[in-house]
Amino acid sequence: MSGFAGVALGVGALLVGFAAPYGNGIEDDPPRVIIEKGTQTLAKAKSVRMLAKVVEVSGTTTLDLHFDVDGNCTGSVTPPGNAGRAEIVKRGQDVWLKPDAKFLQAQMPGPAGQDAAEVINGRWIHGSAGNPMLGDFAEVCDLSAFQKQYASKPRTANAEKGGKTEVDGKPAITATSRTGAESTTYYVATEGTPYLLQVEGRKAGQQGKATFTEYDKPVPAKTPSKAESVELSNLQ
Numbered sequence: 001m002s003g004f005a006g007v008a009l010g011v012g013a014l015l016v017g018f019a020a021p022y023g024n025g026i027e028d029d030p031p032r033v034i035i036e037k038g039t040q041t042l043a044k045a046k047s048v049r050m051l052a053k054v055v056e057v058s059g060t061t062t063l064d065l066h067f068d069v070d071g072n073c074t075g076s077v078t079p080p081g082n083a084g085r086a087e088i089v090k091r092g093q094d095v096w097l098k099p100d101a102k103f104l105q106a107q108m109p110g111p112a113g114q115d116a117a118e119v120i121n122g123r124w125i126h127g128s129a130g131n132p133m134l135g136d137f138a139e140v141c142d143l144s145a146f147q148k149q150y151a152s153k154p155r156t157a158n159a160e161k162g163g164k165t166e167v168d169g170k171p172a173i174t175a176t177s178r179t180g181a182e183s184t185t186y187y188v189a190t191e192g193t194p195y196l197l198q199v200e201g202r203k204a205g206q207q208g209k210a211t212f213t214e215y216d217k218p219v220p221a222k223t224p225s226k227a228e229s230v231e232l233s234n235l236q
Contacts, residue, residue, distance in 0.1 A: 026194045031159035031175035038175075038188035038196035043151035045069075045215050047143065052210040056080070065140065071129075072219045073141030079106065089124070089223055090141040095134045096124040096224045116235055124224040127232030134232065151196075155184050164190065167197040167211065 026034055042048065047068035054061045059080025067073035071090065078085045084102025088095070104120070105113040129138035139145070155177040162174030167187050176185040187198035198211045 023191055024189070024194050026188060027164065027173040027190050031161040031177075032156040034161065034173060034175040034188050034194075035154050035156050035159060035177065035186050037194045038186050039151045039154040041193060041215065042196045042212060043147050045143070045147070047214070047216055047219055048212050049214040049217075050210055050212055052208065054206065054208040056206040063140070066214060066217075066219050067141050067143045067146075068219045069144045069147075071138070071142050071144075072221075074220055077137075077140070079103070081106070086137075087124075088137050088141070090129065090138055091221065091223050093129045094126065094223065095129050095131075095138050096126050096229060097134060097137055098122075098124045098224075119235060120230055124229040125232050125235065126224070126229040131232060154186070155179065168213070170197055172197050 026037060049066040052063045061080050062078040065073055065075035073088065073090045076085060076087045083106035084100045086103045087098040101117050104117050108116055127134050157177050157179050159175055159177045162176060165172050165174060171190045172187040173190050174185055174187055176183055182203040185200045186196060189195045189197055195215055196212055200209045
């Protein structure tokens with residue numbers, strides 16, 4: 001919008017509806033309400049991008065995923081234990097997976113992994129979401145299932161309000177719930193829609209963080225071409 005602001009005074013009236021983000025007053029709410037309002041925005045989202053990191057004894061898992069309620073997604077996953085990285089694209093019932101050499105070797109130790117890497121040769125593996133080898137990756141792309149499991153019933157027990165902060169430059173307020181040794185901290189936007197911007201959780205032997213952006217922005221529809229892909233059936 002700022003690029004149009006100085007074009008002419010006459011367009012000023014057209015820009016009234018594009019005012020700067022406004023304070024939404026959520027910082028004045030009780031901590032339980034802050035948590036509920038924030039998680040509700042995630043529960044109602046049609047699509048979102050999530051950058052998550054989980055640290056446990058076995059190592060660190062990272063997930064960068066733009067997914068929607070129709071099960072479409074694009075992103076990447078990095079398993080723990082220096083086990084490589086894989087890119088993923090899902091559109092409808094079609095799934096594409098692009099693993100690097102370390103990922104393949106971790107999933108298929110020994111000569112089998114080496115042979116698979118030679119056949120794949122840096123291309124995408126293409127198959128159906130119903131294939132057992134791709135099923136776990138396909139399930140990750142289901143935003144609806146994620147919402148039901150993590151956003152429909154937020155933890156509000158013993159909730160305490162925190163201070164004002166920022167998440168990637170966006171003003172936020174924190175609220176933390178605790179149950180025994182477990183704690184979950186919610187970061188909720190204090191300007192515009194009270195989006196859930198970030199969640200941090202801790203429990204015995206594990207800690208994690210997830211950041212949410214690009215609410216309701218469509219998942220990119222582009223999929224790998226046939227020339228860039230190898231059919232999973234050719235590897236089995």
